Amino acid sequence: MEGTIWHIYPVQEKGMIQGDDGYQVPFRKSTLHGVEFRGLFSGLRVSYQIQNGWLGREAVNVHLVPSDQNCRNGDLLSNSRRRRACPRDS
Numbered sequence: 001m002e003g004t005i006w007h008i009y010p011v012q013e014k015g016m017i018q019g020d021d022g023y024q025v026p027f028r029k030s031t032l033h034g035v036e037f038r039g040l041f042s043g044l045r046v047s048y049q050i051q052n053g054w055l056g057r058e059a060v061n062v063h064l065v066p067s068d069q070n071c072r073n074g075d076l077l078s079n080s081r082r083r084r085a086c087p088r089d090s
Contacts, residue, residue: 001021001049002019002065003018004042006018007042013028014026025050025059027060031062032062032063034064044064046065047063
């Protein structure tokens with residue numbers, strides 16, 4: 001599945017994804033692959049899988065989606081954010 005990071009809760013090391021299917025699902029820092037939690041921010045495109053956790057549906061195997069929106073739009077990403085979110089593109 002794919003979606004957009006909707007909100008980050010830095011203290012709790014969690015976030016919410018707005019899926020392209022219209023559903024919002026939470027994710028935890030431990031489910032990220034290929035990007036650091038501190039490099040995330042609202043608006044990044046991600047791919048993920050859904051798993052039933054003890055609190056309901058949650059996103060797992062969360063990866064950044066390589067896209068112009070994530071990695072090449074200078075208006076969306078500052079240089080430091082681009083380096084963290086798109087390490088191969090810096």
